[in-house]
Amino acid sequence: MTRRAARLTAALLILAGLAACSGGGSGLGSAGSAGSATSMPGGGNRQAQPQTVERRETIWDVFSDRRNPNDTVAVNKYLWNASLDVLNFLPIQSIDPFTGVIVTGYGTPPGGGRSYRATIKVSDPALDARALKVSLQGAGGAAVAPDTVRAVEDAILTRARQLRVQDRNL
Helix, strand or coil: CHHHHHHHHHHHHHHHHHHHHCCCCCCCCCCCCCCCEEECCCCCEEECCCCCCCCCCCHHHHCCCCCCCCCCCCCCHHHHHHHHHHCCCCCEEEEECCCCEEEECCECCCCCCCCEEEEEEECCCCCCHHHEEEEEEEHHHCCCCHHHHHHHHHHHHHHHHHHHHHHHHC
16 A cells, blocks of 8 residues: 555655746736737727737756857957967866856966966957956966966967968968
8 A cells, every 4th residue: 555655655756846837827927818909099990919929938948959049259369269269278278168268277377487377258249358357367266467467368369460460361
């Protein structure tokens, strides 16, 4: 008898979970139907503007791939590639071209004795200094001089301009 009760309980829990995921409404809310006629103060009728229906999310949306094919990456490709070129001595920990963030691990620059770690954010599709944000950290969490950060930013911007000129010459 206990096995039967356990099966019944499991079935009821599954059904309750599915019922909670269903949404249960028509999706129109209190807006009514989308194309109904409304009366005007002068006695005439006019067609109501179509109401936008917000789509409700369900558990099944997690499994479907509904990306917009028209989405574009909003980072400057020259700044992105220049950042990778200039900081090629640092090991890459994570990289996300959709948000424009590059996170590196600790590495020592050629001819240098101190190791650094960098986080680079390319925030705009324009080849502009405002689109680039570089953050450096020394070994052990030590602060890095602002002149060093500025020099790295300048090197990345210079390399990005060189890459753009190379593309135009092709």
